Amino acid sequence: MLRDKAMRSLPFLLVLVVSAPVWAHDFLGSESCQACHPDAWAAWQATSHARSRDVLSAQQQKDMRCLSCHSPNQVDQKVAHVACETCHGGGQFYSLNYVMKDADLARLTGLVDPGEKSCRACHDGSSPSIKPFDFAAKLKAIDHWTVERNKKKEKAALAPTVPLAPSSPAAPAVVAVTKPTKLQQP
Numbered sequence: 001m002l003r004d005k006a007m008r009s010l011p012f013l014l015v016l017v018v019s020a021p022v023w024a025h026d027f028l029g030s031e032s033c034q035a036c037h038p039d040a041w042a043a044w045q046a047t048s049h050a051r052s053r054d055v056l057s058a059q060q061q062k063d064m065r066c067l068s069c070h071s072p073n074q075v076d077q078k079v080a081h082v083a084c085e086t087c088h089g090g091g092q093f094y095s096l097n098y099v100m101k102d103a104d105l106a107r108l109t110g111l112v113d114p115g116e117k118s119c120r121a122c123h124d125g126s127s128p129s130i131k132p133f134d135f136a137a138k139l140k141a142i143d144h145w146t147v148e149r150n151k152k153k154e155k156a157a158l159a160p161t162v163p164l165a166p167s168s169p170a171a172p173a174v175v176a177v178t179k180p181t182k183l184q185q186p
C-alpha cells in the first residue's frame with residue numbers, strides 16, 4: 001500500500017527534486033481550479049472574497065497595508081483578491097488530476113486545509129468589522145464544500161459495484177447491476 005503510493009508518486013517526486021531550488025507552491029489562479037471545481041468556483045464568486053481588491057481605490061491597490069488582506073498574493077503571485085489558493089495553498093503541484101484524487105498526496109504537495117486560524121489572519125482586530133468574528137457563522141457564509149461533497153457522494157453512488165461482463169462492450173456506462181444474466185450462445 002505504502003509502496004504502491006510511493007511508486008505512483010515517483011514521477012512527481014522527480015519533478016520536485018529537479019525543481020528543488022524553486023520549491024515554492026506557485027499559484028495558478030482561481031480559473032485553473034474552476035475547470036474542475038465549477039460549483040465551488042461559482043459559490044466563491046458569490047462571496048466578497050472574489051472581489052475584495054475592488055473595494056480599494058487605485059491608490060490603496062498599491063498599498064501593501066491594504067493588500068495584505070484584500071489581495072495578499074497579487075504582488076508575488078499575480079493572483080488578485082482572496083483567491084482559492086490564498087486559503088488552499090498554491091496549486092502548482094497538487095492540482096493535477098491524479099494528485100487531487102489522492103487526498104494524502106495532494107496535502108503532501110501543498111494543498112492546505114484552512115481553519116479558523118487562517119480566517120483570523122485577516123478577520124482580526126485590525127479589520128473594520130465592529131462585531132467580533134463569529135467563525136461558525138462566517139464559515140457558513142462562504143460554503144462551497146457542501147456542493148462538492150454532495151457531487152462526490154453522487155459519483156460514488158453511480159459507480160457500478162460489479163464490473164461489467166467483458167462480453168458486453170456496448171453496455172452503457174451506468175447500469176443498474178442486479179445479478180448477471182446468462183449469456184446467449186450465438
Ligand code: HEC
Binds near residue numbers: 033034036091
Ligand atoms: C484537473 C482537475 C482538477 C484541478 C485543476 C483542481 N482540482 Fe481539486 N480536485 C480534483 C479532484 C478529482 C478531486 C477529488 C474529489 C473527487 O473525487 O470528487 C479534487 C479535490 C480537491 C479538494 C478536496 C481534497 C480532499 O480530498 O479532501 C480540494 C480542497 C481541492 N480539490 C482544491 C482545489 C484547488 C484550490 C484547485 C486550484 C488551485 C484545484 N483543486 C484544482 C480535481 C481538480
Ligand code: HEC
Binds near residue numbers: 048066069128129
Ligand atoms: C487585517 C486585514 C485587513 C486589512 C489590513 C485591511 N482590511 Fe479592509 N477589510 C478587512 C475585512 C475582513 C473586511 C470585511 C469586514 C466585515 O465586513 O466584516 C474589510 C472591509 C473593508 C471595506 C468594506 C468593504 C465592503 O464591502 O463594504 C473597505 C472599503 C476596506 N476594507 C478598505 C480597506 C483599506 C483602504 C485598507 C488599507 C488602509 C484595508 N481595508 C486594510 C480586512 C482588512
Ligand code: HEC
Binds near residue numbers: 149
Ligand atoms: C477564505 C478561504 C477559502 C477560499 C477563498 C476558498 N476556500 Fe475552499 N475551503 C475553505 C474551507 C475553510 C474549507 C473546508 C470547510 C469545512 O470543512 O468545514 C474548504 C473546502 C473546499 C473543498 C472541499 C474539500 C473537502 O474536504 O471535500 C473544495 C473542493 C474547495 N474548498 C475548493 C475551493 C476552490 C476551487 C476555491 C476557489 C474557487 C476555494 N475553495 C476557495 C476555505 C476557502
Ligand code: HEC
Binds near residue numbers: 052070114118122
Ligand atoms: C487573506 C485575507 C482573508 C482571509 C484568509 C479570509 N478572509 Fe474573509 N474577507 C477578507 C476581506 C478583505 C473581506 C472583505 C471583502 C470585501 O468586502 O470586499 C472578507 C470578507 C468575508 C466575508 C463577508 C463579510 C463578512 O464579514 O460577513 C465572510 C463571510 C468571510 N470573509 C469569511 C471568511 C472565512 C470563514 C475565512 C476563513 C475560512 C476567511 N474569510 C478568510 C479577507 C480574508
